[in-house]
Amino acid sequence: MGLQRGTTGKARNKCGGTETGNRGAPALFCCGPLEVTVSAPCPVLRDKVAEGLSLYNVPWAPPRRSVALDVIEADVRVPLGRGTYLSCARMQVDATDDGLRATSPSGTTCSAATGGDRWTITVPQAIDARVLIDIEDAVGLVLTTSWRWLGWVPLHAGAVVGDGCCALLTAPSGGGKTTLTAALIRRGWRTLGDDKLLLRPSGSGRPEVRALQHHFNLHPHTGRWFPEVGDLERLPTYSTWTEKRKVRIEDIWPGHAGEQGTPTHLVLISRRQDITGLGLTRLGHGDVLSALLHQAVIPNDRAIARQVLSTLAAAAQRLQGVRVEIGPEAYADPNCVAPLEAMLR
């Protein structure tokens, strides 16, 4: 069976190959430092996995580690686990004798040997919306776990780079990372993404952050402050859970998508209904450490937890922190982020 690079149906990413149009063949996706080969006989499952993997569309130079991902259907009911390794909203991940096994309420499971290069997602034969959501979670587990096994720490943060500065933008989901990123792009900064990054110590001991996704998830109301994004309402929502639309950074801000940086600052974002514009305060080292740790998933595995903690704590030591409080209509003023830029540069 031939290998089909980066495409199953409409999904594709940047592994550099050509599309063969052979939907039955395994498909290859490059997701940061991984090359994931997906084998899924069922087209619905194959497209769902491809949809998740093709979001990681930033090209990374080789070498990349090869990972095989098999997606199969089987009516084997596995009891929901306890989440001893990781507990997520819809997925419990437990350590087994030889690796990891994730279980979900829909009956979807995902497993691999520790440090291994072959994952299996097993779904019930009756595929419904819950199963498809749980596949998203399983694909996220495959990637994040494999990245950690390579020494990278997945970071739920945005980043901007410019003038020798690289600022990590941190906030919980829906906390304003994307909009602040957009506001800084508008002022000339480049971005490594608004939501998902990989971090590790570089050879010099300084942290290194890399981009994974060159698209944004923008809420339609963003157009009120950023007319260049156009009418987002015309685009389909990408998830039943959010009004946000997925747009390519280069389509809106050509030349503003970056690929890597050496973090120098951490920006902790929060919304304030009772202020006008932006409020800025310096953060102490303890607050920087706390903010960074709260942006990463740390599994309950001593070796992995130590690796993640070590990477984040060392990075936090080198970062200057700024708390940014954002008033409701702050971005109506295109210059509102100028004081923040002055603190970053």
Next chain:
Amino acid sequence: MSVTEQGTGTLALNAEVVVTVLENEAVLLDLQTKFFYSINASGWAIVQMLEHGARRADIHAQCRDWGAPPEAAGVVDQFLDRLAEDGLLVQGATPTGVASASLPCPWSVPVVEKHREPLQRIMVSAFDPSIPLAE
């Protein structure tokens, strides 16, 4: 009676605690409670002894070797009590090795700072550590 008041017992770092060492401090994360802590260099030197298990008397003696004055025994006990209160220490464990602790700088009062916000126990996904919203 607190863990540290039992002079002959062995104290050890809870197996659920992971530690990373930085230039002049260390960070402890309790995987069970998800609370994390910063400790200074003297605190880290003591915690190194606890990684393999140590008696309180041995800890006091080692601290004196590092330059702690005799009256510092009280602050060392307070430091150990603070760790024990949060479940970071267990008592009575058999030492698993010989502690090779070192203090690379002058002795100072050991300090532990507990960070207010623990990490999430349940999160949105394997990538997003935010609190899940109700479906």
